[in-house]
Amino acid sequence: MTVIDTHSPVAADTDLEFRPVAGYIGAEVRNIDLSQPLPPEQVKAVTDALHRYKVLFFRDQHIGHAEHIAFSRQLGRVTSSHPYDDEAPTEFPEILTVDNRDYERKFGIKAASYTNEWHTDVTALINPPAITVLRAHIAPKRGGDTSWTNLAAAYANLPDSLKDLVNGLRAEHRFGGRRPVWHAGSTYARKTQDNPLVTEHPVVRVHPATGERVLFVNPGFTTRIVGLSARQSDALLDLLFDEVTNPAYTVRFRWFDGSIAVWDNRATAHLAPSDVNHLDITRVLYRTTLEGDVPVGIDGNPSTAISGDKFVGK
Template structure:
């Protein structure tokens, strides 16, 4: 007779490839190791997991994040995190208007994987909603493993062999206070176009349109060739069947695996006066490894480490 272990959480998939809501857990409480392990398992399976109505404060947010790894400072270019919480990045459209000089809702509202200009991009991010608009402001995620697996075999073989340069695009922030911070401390890394996930062994199509946006980013290709190849991969990761879209409510949490996803910030609020305030903590990442076993290469900057 086989015994069955009672699941500690209720995992409800949100789409065919990507995302699941987790119920039956209160993140304000101290979680036991078994519950943490089940959350991690759901994250590795679905790439992003959502928790409704958690209403964490800063301290609880940090404590939850630390159950899954070392937390880094808020962001390589963040200068004013909440007092007493250097790990927390405010995602607040009012702040962006001040230091970017534009009506931006978030750092980046194009498809991207967080901070891949680092040689060790974050392993994961945990974002919680505080103030959300009555409509609009959704976030979408895409599954980079599913996108890779669905490529035709010749394109998978090509992708396996390529490496790409990742950096911040100064043109987006040119002349702003944020742009000056980037220019004074450039971050550049060369990553495999396909990275092998360190926990699952899965291959993920590791291209980030916001960080590999210029035409000479694929190593060894001409500018024109690089542009065309990247466009093929960008179209692939944005295919709707690999994505999930999340409608925020105050108190909600999204926790994503940054090694296997890209996400799309909202671009539908620029003409509206709604406030939108979220807070993010980030898990320290490892150096990506390609199919050939070669690690990413540091070009400029330093690894971004936690404590």
């Protein structure tokens, strides 16, 4: 099998092709059929490409829940749908349904996505997901794109003085972040009050597979820098959030029915759409996540759980 990493035409029908789509992040994968088990060499090629490009895009993969889960299992241990989800399909408890028609009931808001903040999936956990697999079932005819940013590039391009400042810091991550978007009294407000998820992570983590240093903060979950005053913490977080959401490190993806995105949740943050909130659209996607490791800082110290247990797969 030949793996092509170029913009040249496809060499053969049996070859995987990875086409980079932005300067720092993202590649489209061609000549692959996710409805069937992948041979080991393709699993390795996809995994290696994921570590390099951080997010991979697949088109025209019209698969169901069973195939979605089976593909995810080839990349790691699949978890249940979400720490707060109790509505996963009975026969497919690994599937999280992302359906904008449910958001008013769950979150008390009417929008294409319950959060329009950049976030890394569930970093309030002691072991946030390693990989996320998201499949579009019903995509809107216009708009509804998702964006991703490369957190390793964000760290690498910091000035040395700022790297020295953040290298040894730790930050609190809490479900809902500094300003939860859901309404008081909503289903999610009650769930997060009854079972809070709170963890202290290193501000800079070391990626367990690549060894890269990653700026591991995000607006959706990171609430404060440990050891700083509230004013100092907010000022530094705002600066870091500005860095991780720099458009230079991002890629944007247009969904169609059958589109799939797979991202390295240890080295990216992503942004759900807000451009269709005023439109009467239906947007339905299905998500799986793979069990993650406990982040470790450059000083070798792991994250610390304040509230909540590990989220493990099977």
